[in-house]
Amino acid sequence: MRILATIAAAALTVAISATAQAFCGFYVAKADTSLFNKASQVVLVRDKDRTVITMANDFEGEVEDFAVVIPVPTKIEREQINVGDRAIVQHLDAYTSPRLVEYHDADPCMDYRHFEMSMDSAAPQAAVLEEARKVARSRGVTIEASYTVGEYDILILSANESSGLVSWLQDNDYKLPKGAERVVDSYLKQDMRFFVAKVNLKEQSKLGYQYLRPLQVAYESNKFMLPIRLGTLNADGKQELYVYALTRTGRVETTNYRTVKLPSNVNVPEFVEGEFADFYRAMFDKQVEAENERAVFLEYAWDMAWCDPCAADPLSAQELRELGVFWTGGRGGSKIAPMPAQDxxxxxxxxxxxxxxxxxxxxxxxxxxxxxxxxRYVIQHPWKGEPSCDISQYQAQVRERQEQEAQQLANMTGWDIDDIRKKIPFPEGDAPVQEPWWKRIWG
Amino acid sequence: METKIRQLSSNLDPRYFQIVVLSALLLYGVAILDFGIRWQNAIAIMLTAQFVQLVGTRAVQLPRFDPLSPLITSLSLTLLLRTDDVRLAILAACIAIGSKFVLRVRNKHIFNPANFALVSMMLLSDHAWVSSGQWGSAAIGAFALACLGFIVLTRAKRAETTLAFLGCYAALVFGRALWLGDPLGIPLHQLQNGALLIFAFFMISDPRTTPNTAAGRILFAALVTAVAGTIQFIYFQPNGPILALILCAPLVPVIDSLLKGRNYRWEQPKGVL
Structure with a gap:
């Protein structure tokens, strides 16, 4: 018996690029393997009614257990499914990540963090191996087609009613989480379709990949949406989802939930450099709570042609093409010298x-x-050289600034202000709060 | 004392209440929700609307200049229209107020000015849009909006359109959820939408662009709901109600001529809630 469980582990995409990725469908695995929907990374390329969706996964388990059921907004055919390159999703993640910027008091030159960019390129292959067409025997479900695409066996399901699809899944040893039938039924009535992707071990060993590459689907539909309902059914608590939308006109937002910008361009104490991931996670937690856990957060909105500062180079035309950006020139760009992407x-x-x-x-x-x-979060390093003059005025300014940064940080993250102060090397070792207030008046 | 207040409130132009409520919503949106209303757009819309109203008043030789109506239109436009180009905001205000003077049938303008401008701008430019999700769906916020709007309406004595629209829309989303077998949380979430309530209370309810009779107004609200539902749930496009209102507005003169016999003057006190 296998269990229809959901998506995998999360990690926040901060200074380091996100390593945890998952599908927006739902996993199917053996009963003793507990898989949970925790994080997903989805790239949505959209112009007019054309969409190309790329779903990266971070499945951590035996690949022979792996299978995933993915809802799509419309009927699809084999040519509409492809296997993508994980490195490109990682690159996009790095390019759009929140960033830490450093300034030095004495040196006005800016120095920003560079992010390691993974360039191991696995050219997407779509090995087309037609398998014998299987036709389900029962209850109105037809496997319209079954193919091998890269390391995946793909079954495209067409069902007249959910009971057909559900029974077929059960007949094939898949167990649905409670409530899945209702959601599947609702999706089918809205003309959505499903496909199942399983790992073909033979193909996988032939291709030699140690991980599962992202699945891509291209379709034409008015629906500019992402189905998340199935993934919530048996998930253990909250899940993280990153959506990277690549469009022509401008920023993408949700129409049925609030899209909120996270606090940005804020000065933070120096020690945040060492714990940027913790800082970002705490800040995000606080913002989620402030929006009553009902908002979608904007982390980046930018013209792909440039960046300032760059967390990673913009994607090349070739990389964009592989993600499905169908309106750009495509093959012209080279990976060694990425062309600035336009439009x-x-x-x-x-x-x-x-x-x-x-x-x-x-x-x-x-x-x-x-x-x-x-x-964008800013660290302003105080000058730390040997003073050749009286710098007490400068030190007072630094103290004031550091205190302000400490308070801002406490506000943003909910961290204890005293713990923050302990980590700040105030000049002469004193936190300004301990200084009597009247000293500053006539000082 | 109570009678005095009642007299005062019934003598006072209901549009003052409307202006107060729309301004409060604008302040709430800017200060608390921070949903990207640009001040330069707001000012450009306000000034342009008054200017076009003045020009229109002179051109058709109206007895007096009325600043209230363009102010209400400006507030609605500022609340709903998003653009990153101030020229588009100016154009929107011109279209809104201009449409009142140009597009008329039997001494009534056909389109709600703000509605007409919103749809025109969305069709004309990629750089104008409506952010319907930005109000969030906090139940309390929605409730407050509904109550505030309701006060405006009871003063305007034209609550049928709003109530009929909200009733029909609720029936539509709940009916759809029942048919799909969806949990009731989904239609509830769909109804807790600030933009939907603003539309219901301040746009579709416009006494100058709805049918003259109560029955006509209820019929009109049902029609708008049906078209909005089609746009939203069959064509999967956002802003269903706003688009539906513009599509149904030309039917108002038809409804009026069909339901002529049961006309009543809206100034008459009517026992509306």
Whole structure:
């Protein structure tokens, strides 16, 4: 007996690029393997009614257990499914990540963090191996087609009613989580379809990949949306989802949930450099709470042609093409010298969801907003050289600034202000709060 | 004392209440929700609307200049229209107020000015859009909006359109959820939408662009709901109600001529809630 469980482990995409990725469908695995929907990374390429979706996964388990059921907004054929390159999703993640910027008091030159960019390129292959067509015997479900695409066996299901699909899944040893039948039924009535992807071990060993590559689907539909309802059914708590929208006109936002910008361009104490991931996680937690756990957060909105500062280079035309950006030139760009991409606007959305706070699927719209936005946090290093003059005035300024940074940090993250102060090397070792207030008046 | 207040409130132009409520919503949106209303757009819309109203008043030789109506239109436009180009905001205000003077049938303008401008701008430019999700769906916020709007309406004595629209829309989303077998949390979430309530209370309810009779107004609200549902749930496009209102507005003169016999003057006190 296998269990229809959901997506995998999360890690926050901060200074380091996100290593945890998952599908927006739901996993199918053996009963003793507990898999949970925790994080997913989805790239949505959209112009007019054409969509290309790329779903990266971070499945951690025996690959022979792996299978995933993915809902798509419309009927699809074999040629519409492809296997993508994980490195490109990682690159997009790195390019759009929140960033830490450093300034030095004495040296006005800016120095920003560079992010390691993974360049191991695995050219997507779509090995087309037609398998014998299987036709389900029972209850109105037909396996319209079954193929091998890369390391995956793909079954495209067409069902007249959910009981057919559900029974077919059960007949094939898949166990659905409670409530899945209702959701499947609802999706089918809305003309959505499903496909199942299983790992073909023979193909996988032939191709030699140690991980599962992202699945891509291209389809034409009015629906600019992401089905999240199935994933919430048996998930253990909240899940993280990153949506990277690549569009032509401007920023993408949700139409049925609030899209909120995270605090940005804020000065933070120096020690945050060493714990940027913790800082970002705490800040995100606080913002989620402030929005009653019902908002989608904007982490990046930028014209793909450039960045300032760059967390990673913009994607090349070739990489964009592979993600499905069908309106750009494509093959011209080279990976060694990435061409500046044109006519692509990237929006990075981060949502933490569960069934209670996000009852509906995410519906999107493209806006005309081309205003740039990025999660940018600033460290201003005090000058630390040997003084050759009286610097007490400068030190007072630094103390004041550091105290302000400490308070801002406490506000943003909910961390204890005293713990923060302990980590700040105030000049002469004193926190300004301990200085009597009247000293500053006539000082 | 109570009678005095009642007299005062019934003598006072209901549009003052409307302006107060719309301004409060604008402040709430800017200060608390921070949903990207640009001040330069707001000012450009307000000034342009008054200017076009003045020009229109002179051109058609109206007895007096009325600043209230363009102010209400400006507030609605500022609340709903998003654009990153101030010229588009100016154009939107011109279209809104201009449409009142140009597009008329039997001494009534056909389109709600703000509605007409919103749809025109969305069709004309990629750089104008409506952010319907930005109000969030906090139940308390929705409730507050509904109550505030309701006060405006009871003063305007035209609550049928709003109530009929909200009733029909609720029936639509709950009916759809029942048919799909969806949990009730979904239609509830769909109803807790600030933009939907603003539309219901401040746009579809416009006494100048709805049918003259109560029955006509209820019929009109049902029609708008049906078209909005089609746009939203069959064509999967956002802003269903706003688009539906523009599509149904030309039917108002038809409804009026069909339901002529039961006309009543809206100034008459009517026992509306």
């Amino acid at each position: 692509v606007f990237v929006t990075r959305l981060h949502v933490r969801y569960d069934g209670e706070h996000f009852p509906e699927d995410l519906m999107f719209q493209e806006t005309g907003d081309r205003q740039n936005y990025q999660g």
